[in-house]
Amino acid sequence: MSSGDGVAGRWDGVDVHFGEAGGRLTYGSYLRLAELLDQQRLESDPPAHDELLFITIHQVYELWFKQVLHELTASRDAMLSGELWLAEHLLRRVHTIERTLTQQVDILETMTPQDFGEFRHRLSPASGFQSVQFREIEFLSGAKDPSFVRRFRGLTEVEKERLGRRLEEPTLWDAFLVVLEKAGFGTGTEDSVRDALRKVAGDRSHYAAVWELAEVLLQHDELAAAWRARHVVMVERMIGTKPGTGGSSGAGYLRSRLDLRYYPLLWDLRTTL
Ligand code: HEM
Numbered sequence: 001m002s003s004g005d006g007v008a009g010r011w012d013g014v015d016v017h018f019g020e021a022g023g024r025l026t027y028g029s030y031l032r033l034a035e036l037l038d039q040q041r042l043e044s045d046p047p048a049h050d051e052l053l054f055i056t057i058h059q060v061y062e063l064w065f066k067q068v069l070h071e072l073t074a075s076r077d078a079m080l081s082g083e084l085w086l087a088e089h090l091l092r093r094v095h096t097i098e099r100t101l102t103q104q105v106d107i108l109e110t111m112t113p114q115d116f117g118e119f120r121h122r123l124s125p126a127s128g129f130q131s132v133q134f135r136e137i138e139f140l141s142g143a144k145d146p147s148f149v150r151r152f153r154g155l156t157e158v159e160k161e162r163l164g165r166r167l168e169e170p171t172l173w174d175a176f177l178v179v180l181e182k183a184g185f186g187t188g189t190e191d192s193v194r195d196a197l198r199k200v201a202g203d204r205s206h207y208a209a210v211w212e213l214a215e216v217l218l219q220h221d222e223l224a225a226a227w228r229a230r231h232v233v234m235v236e237r238m239i240g241t242k243p244g245t246g247g248s249s250g251a252g253y254l255r256s257r258l259d260l261r262y263y264p265l266l267w268d269l270r271t272t273l
């Protein structure tokens, strides 16, 4: 018997743990595979072959969104507590997830418009527009927009509460401004922030950690923009200029979102360097 918490015995020199239900831990019980692999329910009947792919892709997206929120929240908190190296480390992890999320579009594009058409009509009025975690990532990153909460149809109370909390809590940009303040800069006006950014950029050996943080934030912004651009081209390939199942104009609406930037001042800075 080891004194480690949760260790219930030893087997062939290996610590043996018992899960919540008292059973010996296995790969499947640890990862809750029975539950996880039972969550892919098709709307089409008879089943359209490609609908399993469509559901799987979206579920994988939502799992990664959960992880991204976990990392972005911790990165924001690390900035607030002055652990700049940790904030940077976690944002770099987020970048690798974001690249993977954009690459996943390749898999979905193996589906043809005709095969999507077999079940698309069953999806209305559901749409990616209703992804609560996607909107949480936008709010936490810095693009808070309460109108999205109002436009959401069919939000559960828990989801409403989650979005409300994200609208109230500090964003990554708010936390970065605290970092600038701790480095001795004023941030009360937009001009003072612009000035601070120019000084940081102009003396990188002195402000190395702050500059790196600005760079990883910009990278997060750029990768989000890359996903939006990739998504809209996929949409045009799949449904052309048809309206979306969520009730928007479709690709037209998505194109109107392409200019969104989380950190416009970091982009403006480029023009002055
Ligand atoms: C066949 C593939 C897809 C098509 C045709 C498609 C189409 C659309 C359309 C037309 C919209 C606009 C809202 C509306 O429905 O009216 C939209 C929004 C959205 N979709 Fe997709 N989508 C696809 C795949 C995905 C995937 C894999 C994700 C990953 C989670 C996703 C996430 C989103 C999000 C987050 C929005 C809201 C964007 C915003 O408001 O800026 N979509 N999609």
Ligand SMILES: N[C@@H](CC(=O)c1ccccc1NC=O)C(=O)O
Pocket (backbone or CB within 6 Å): 058, 120, 123, 126, 127, 128, 129, 239, 243, 244, 245, 246
């Ligand atoms: N909005 C898409 C349908 C779609 O892609 C979708 C439908 C339900 C749940 C998630 C979806 N993904 C992204 O919008 C369409 O208009 O074809």
